Structure formats: structure tokens, C-alpha cells
Amino acid sequence: xxxxxxxxxxxxxxxxxxxxxxxxxxxxxxxxxxxxxxxxxxxxxxxxxxxxxxxxxxxxxxxxxxxxxxxxxxxxxxxxxxxxxxxxxxxxxxxxxxxxxxxxxxxxxxxxxxxxxxxxxxxxxxxxxxxxxxxxxxxxxxxxxxxxxxxxxxxxxxxxxxxxxxxxxxxxxxxxxxxxxxxxxxxxxxxxxxxxxxxxxxxxxxxxxxxxxxxxxxxxxxxxxxxxxxxxxxxxxxxxxxxxxxxxxxxxxxxxxxxxxxxxxxxxxxxxxxxxxxxxxxxxxxxxxxxxxxxxxxxxxxxxxxxxxxxxxxxxxxxxx
Amino acid sequence: xxxxxxxxxxxxxxxxxxxxxxxxxxxxxxxxxxxxxxxxxxxxxxxxxxxxxxxxxxxxxxxxxxxxxxxxxxxxxxxxxxxxxxxxxxxxxxxxxxxxxxxxxxxxxxxxxxxxxxxxxxxxxxxxxxxxxxxxxxxxxxxxxxxxxxxxxxxxxxxxxxxxxxxxxxxxxxxxxxxxxxxxxxxxxxxxxxxxxxxxxxxxxxxxxxxxxxxxxxxxxxxxxxxxxxxxxxxxxxxxxxxxx
Ligand SMILES: Cc1cc2nc3c(=O)[nH]c(=O)nc-3n(C[C@H](O)[C@H](O)[C@H](O)COP(=O)(O)OP(=O)(O)OC[C@H]3O[C@@H](n4cnc5c(N)ncnc54)[C@H](O)[C@@H]3O)c2cc1C
Ligand SMILES: Nc1ncnc2c1ncn2[C@@H]1O[C@H](COP(=O)(O)O)[C@@H](O)[C@H]1O
Numbered sequence: 001x002x003x004x005x006x007x008x009x010x011x012x013x014x015x016x017x018x019x020x021x022x023x024x025x026x027x028x029x030x031x032x033x034x035x036x037x038x039x040x041x042x043x044x045x046x047x048x049x050x051x052x053x054x055x056x057x058x059x060x061x062x063x064x065x066x067x068x069x070x071x072x073x074x075x076x077x078x079x080x081x082x083x084x085x086x087x088x089x090x091x092x093x094x095x096x097x098x099x100x101x102x103x104x105x106x107x108x109x110x111x112x113x114x115x116x117x118x119x120x121x122x123x124x125x126x127x128x129x130x131x132x133x134x135x136x137x138x139x140x141x142x143x144x145x146x147x148x149x150x151x152x153x154x155x156x157x158x159x160x161x162x163x164x165x166x167x168x169x170x171x172x173x174x175x176x177x178x179x180x181x182x183x184x185x186x187x188x189x190x191x192x193x194x195x196x197x198x199x200x201x202x203x204x205x206x207x208x209x210x211x212x213x214x215x216x217x218x219x220x221x222x223x224x225x226x227x228x229x230x231x232x233x234x235x236x237x238x239x240x241x242x243x244x245x246x247x248x249x250x251x252x253x254x255x256x257x258x259x260x261x262x263x264x265x266x267x268x269x270x271x272x273x274x275x276x277x278x279x280x281x282x283x284x285x286x287x288x289x290x291x292x293x294x295x296x297x298x299x300x301x302x303x304x305x306x307x308x309x310x311x312x313x314x315x316x317x318x319x320x321x
Numbered sequence: 322x323x324x325x326x327x328x329x330x331x332x333x334x335x336x337x338x339x340x341x342x343x344x345x346x347x348x349x350x351x352x353x354x355x356x357x358x359x360x361x362x363x364x365x366x367x368x369x370x371x372x373x374x375x376x377x378x379x380x381x382x383x384x385x386x387x388x389x390x391x392x393x394x395x396x397x398x399x400x401x402x403x404x405x406x407x408x409x410x411x412x413x414x415x416x417x418x419x420x421x422x423x424x425x426x427x428x429x430x431x432x433x434x435x436x437x438x439x440x441x442x443x444x445x446x447x448x449x450x451x452x453x454x455x456x457x458x459x460x461x462x463x464x465x466x467x468x469x470x471x472x473x474x475x476x477x478x479x480x481x482x483x484x485x486x487x488x489x490x491x492x493x494x495x496x497x498x499x500x501x502x503x504x505x506x507x508x509x510x511x512x513x514x515x516x517x518x519x520x521x522x523x524x525x526x527x528x529x530x531x532x533x534x535x536x537x538x539x540x541x542x543x544x545x546x547x548x549x550x551x552x553x554x555x556x557x558x559x560x561x562x563x564x565x566x
Contacts, residue, residue, distance in 0.1 A: 103448075271334060
């Protein structure tokens with residue numbers, strides 16, 4: 001009966017958005033009079049996984065067969081479905097991510113479950129099971145009643161605040177039988193930037209647009225990001241022009257981010273860019289054009305030249321540390 | 322090679338979103354509709370693959386008659402035939418079940434979709450369809466080549482890319498730079514008029530999730546402007562006022 005929460009691992013550690021998912025799941029468990037069980041797939045230590053207990057999980061299932069070392073959404077979906085069945089879970093929570101969307105979809109089709117992704121708040125249980133989800137790329141919300149016997153929810157960053165308590169969780173090895181068909185794809189190679197902060201997890205993002213003028217001018221922006229411990233992003237033309245790597249592209253057709261602070265440097269604020277950042281808590285726009293549309297979407301604005309402003313902000317951050 | 326491309330009919334990316342009928346219906350008045358931008362990438366790559374290997378492209382939309390202009394546009398860009406499942410889908414599972422029902426009738430080698438629709442933003446229809454058909458699905462795919470019966474493709478992963486190979490048939494959710502968006506030419510527009518567009522009725526699916534009502538986000542407050550010569554004060558405001566540092 002327990003609420004099941006899938007936690008994503010990054011180098012063996014539970015990601016922050018997954019801790020939010022555990023908190024969310026524990027809240028639902030409390031409201032429905034049951035317990036929360038977390039599921040982790042891949043290599044990790046029992047001591048790290050036990051941390052889910054502090055966020056409300058009573059138990060952590062750990063599937064760590066060697067075949068599962070690579071993030072394989074189809075195999076992970078089969079493991080998720082097996083865990084849902086073993087735990088007899090009616091509510092299943094995943095953080096929203098590419099991996100989790102694929103897992104929740106395939107698991108839902110296996111079990112005939114409802115799947116609702118992009119959920120922004122805790123469910124309303126007063127009359128059925130209702131959730132609010134983000135639609136039209138952050139421009140609106142839909143309140144939907146989830147009707148399947150099994151309900152799989154993908155929750156957005158900041159849907160709840162993850163607060164550590166004093167609970168502990170028991171870590172149990174979980175080894176369902178693996179499905180051969182899930183492994184038909186051969187991974188030929190991976191290119192992964194190492195040591196970079198993940199954009200979807202980041203609390204602060206410093207992002208640059210065409211106003212940065214060229215790929216060689218990024219240092220002042222990187223310096224500010226470094227001083228703030230921020231991840232870096234960019235507008236679509238910047239990645240189209242290869243000034244910055246594609247995985248930094250934010251917006252309607254790129255990554256959707258939800259940091260506490262988004263600093264836009266030399267980005268005009270086209271609606272398609274704003275669609276990727278409108279879930280940010282606080283937005284700062286720096287642009288030399290006082291008419292730039294970004295100022296309409298921002299909380300703080302500076303009309304000025306990025307090459308003058310950025311180094312001064314970096315210095316101000318370092319001076320107050 | 323037989324390719325199925327699933328397209329959404331969605332408000333233009335600059336459209337203002339509003340609702341009518343007690344916030345239970347999207348207000349289509351004055352809104353320009355487009356093929357979903359990611360679906361447009363999928364379609365563009367399908368057209369290029371067909372040029373290389375021959376075969377046919379079918380486009381599929383689960384939607385009402387107002388999708389037809391976008392379906393005709395897809396035919397003008399290079400699809401050979403179209404199917405529209407006549408309904409107003411409210412839920413990803415329902416949509417996926419319709420797509421799977423059409424796909425079961427024919428053996429497509431490749432089912433291309435967008436990584437996500439820009440109205441529902443779910444990113445789940447490809448996975449659902451893959452599982453309902455019992456074939457693999459991958460997303461988001463940013464590079465795709467077909468050699469014989471094998472797809473060689475690159476998928477975006479966090480902070481980078483993964484190169485994969487898998488046997489057909491497959492369901493793939495696509496994004497740029499898989500191909501450049503294509504604009505229909507005059508000849509395409511003329512021939513599109515006579516290409517077949519079959520309208521079928523939906524198959525029954527149990528209620529999975531139903532809409533209660535839509536809401537809009539609270540309007541943003543005014544932007545606090547900081548004079549450029551006092552730019553440094555931003556940092557203290559972010560600390561003490563906004564409390565995000
Ligand atoms: C279907 C569709 C999807 C799209 N998806 C996306 C998306 O996902 N993400 C995205 O970003 N875009 C997207 N776009 C493109 C979008 O419409 C804009 O073209 C793009 O966001 C503009 O990027 P930019 O602001 O970097 O460049 P520009 O519009 O060229 O703006 C540059 C800005 O820099 C300012 N500037 C110049 N020099 C300086 C200086 N020295 N100091 C300070 N400011 C300076 C200028 O005043 C200007 O405001 C999409 C478009 C379409 C049609
Ligand atoms: N109503 C629909 N008709 C046809 N294809 C659809 C429909 N809805 C979603 N799709 C396809 O599924 C992809 C992912 O959609 P979604 O899961 O809603 O984000 C889209 O990019 C389309 O390719």
C-alpha cells in the first residue's frame with residue numbers, strides 16, 4: 001500500500017530534486033495513512049540511501065544489478081513496475097526529468113496506470129485525487145483529477161521544500177528479474193561534461209545571450225557563476241551558433257529550469273526563452289536596451305553593458321563572502 | 322522504410338493563453354496554431370530519411386478538425402498520407418492508446434515524435450506508445466541515421482550526449498539539431514491538397530485523468546530597476562530582500 005518514490009542518483013548520491021520527491025511522497029503517505037518507500041537504481045552506498053529516511057521514507061529498495069549501472073530508462077521502468085507491484089503502491093512519485101518521464105510512461109503502460117507529469121503542488125485529497133500541473137510551458141496550469149487505480153506523478157522542482165528531519169530508513173536490496181528486451185540498444189559511447197553543475201538541479205543560474213557578442217567573451221559570465229556557485233545556461237541562438245554547448249540551451253525548445261535565482265545577461269527575453277525560465281523564483285535581467293522585453297518578466301533589472309556590470313557583480317559577491 | 326510521424330496542433334509559441342467556459346476550455350479565438358516545434362523536427366528528419374532510403378511517411382494527429390491545416394502543412398512538407406483520430410484528447414494515456422491503435426494496423430519501422438508537446442509538456446507519449454506496442458522508445462534524440470535495419474542515434478543526457486544503436490522498429494522523441502525545420506514549397510502545397518487524409522474515430526480507453534479546470538499564474542510584480550552605477554547593490558538586495566543568496 002505504501003507510496004513509492006523513485007530517487008535519481010548522481011554519482012551514487014541522491015539528487016536534490018529526488019529528496020523533494022521523497023518529501024512529497026512522505027506527505028502523501030501521511031495524508032493517506034500509509035508509509036513511504038523509496039526506490040534507488042544503480043550504484044550507491046547503503047549509508048547514502050538511508051538519508052531518504054530523513055526526508056520521510058521508512059524503507060529504501062535498492063536495485064543495483066550490474067546491468068543497471070547505465071541509466072537505461074526501459075530497464076529502470078521494468079524495475080519500477082516490479083517495485084510498484086511488490087509494494088502494492090497506489091501512488092508513485094518521480095521527480096520530473098527526461099529519465100523519469102520515460103520510466104513513468106513505460107511503467108504506466110505496463111500497469112495500466114494514470115501518468116501525470118509536471119505536477120507543481122501536493123494533491124488535493126478532499127474530493128477524489130486532484131493535482132495541479134504546469135501546461136503551455138509554464139504559461140498556465142491544469143487541475144486534473146487522477147482516476148487510475150495506480151497513479152504515477154512526475155513532480156516539478158520546488159513542488160515542495162525538502163526539509164531533513166531525524167527519521168532513518170531501512171535499506172533493502174531489491175532484485176527483480178530483468179527483461180532481456182530492455183537491453184536491445186547498445187551504448188556506443190558517452191560524451192559528458194564532468195564536474196559541471198546540473199542546470200535542472202541548480203539553485204542559481206547565470207545565463208548569456210547574443211549580447212555576449214561571441215564565444216570568447218564568456219569569461220566574465222563564468223566568473224560570476226563561479227563566485228555564486230551557479231550553473232551556466234544560454235539562449236537558443238547562442239547554442240545554435242556553437243558559442244556554448246547544446247545542453248546549456250534554455251527555453252521552449254531547450255531545457256526548462258526552475259532555480260531560485262536566474263540571472264540573464266544580454267538576453268532579449270523573447271517569449272520562447274521566457275517559457276523555459278518562468279518557474280524561477282527570482283529573475284535578474286542585465287541588458288543595455290531599456291526596452292528589452294526581459295525587464296517585464298524580471299524582478300530586478302540593470303540597464304547596462306554586460307562587460308561593465310558582470311565583473312563588478314563578481315567583485316561584489318567575492319567582497320561580501 | 323515506413324515512417325509514422327505524430328504531430329500536435331498547438332498554439333504558436335508567442336500566443337497569449339486564456340480560457341473560456343468557466344476555465345474549462347482553451348480560448349482559441351485569435352490564436353495562431355502551428356505544428357509542435359519538436360514534432361516539426363521529427364517530421365523534417367523523416368523527410369530527409371525518406372529521401373535517402375525511399376519508403377513512405379504517414380502523419381498522425383489525435384485532434385479535432387481544426388488540426389487539418391497543420392496536417393495539410395505536414396503533407397506539403399513531404400508526408401505522403403495522414404490519419405487524424407477525431408477527438409479532443411485530455412490525457413497522455415488516452416492519446417498514446419489512439420496512436421498505438423493506428424500503429425498496430427500497419428508495421429511502421431520508425432515512429433517519430435517530438436520530445437514533448439508544448440501544450441501538455443508531458444514528455445510521456447513516446448514511452449507509453451513504445452510500451453503499448455512492445456517496442457523500444459528513446460528520447461530526446463538529437464541525431465538519427467538508419468543503416469539497414471539498425472538505427473544509430475544520439476540522445477541528450479544530463480550534461481552531454483549518449484550514442485546508441487538499436488534494431489528497428491523504434492519509437493523516438495526528437496529535438497534539435499536532428500534536422501532543420503522545413504518550409505513547404507509551392508509544389509508541396511499543391512500536391513498536399515490531393516494526398517489522403519483519413520479521419521478515424523477514437524478507440525475507447527478507461528478514464529485515467531480528467532480536467533477539472535485551468536488556471537493562470539499570478540501576474541508578475543513590477544521589475545525593480547537598479548541604476549548601472551550602483552549595480553553592486555543588486556548583490557545585497559538579493560541577500561537581504563529577495564533572500565536567494
Ligand atoms: C519555435 C521557436 C522556438 C524557440 N525556442 C527558443 C528557446 O528554447 N530558447 C531561446 O532562447 N530562444 C528560442 N527561440 C528564439 C527566440 O525567439 C529568440 O530569437 C532568442 O531567444 C533570442 O536570443 P538572444 O536574446 O540571445 O538574442 P537577441 O534577441 O539578439 O538579443 C540580444 C540582447 O542582448 C542585448 N545586448 C547586446 N549587447 C549587449 C551588451 N553589451 N550588454 C548588455 N546587453 C546587450 C540586446 O539589447 C538584446 O536585448 C525560439 C524561436 C522559435 C520561433
Ligand atoms: N494529440 C496528439 N496527436 C499526435 N501526436 C501527439 C499528440 N500528443 C502528443 N503527441 C506526440 O507525443 C509527443 C510527446 O508529447 P507529450 O507526451 O504530450 O509531451 C509529441 O511531441 C507528439 O509527437
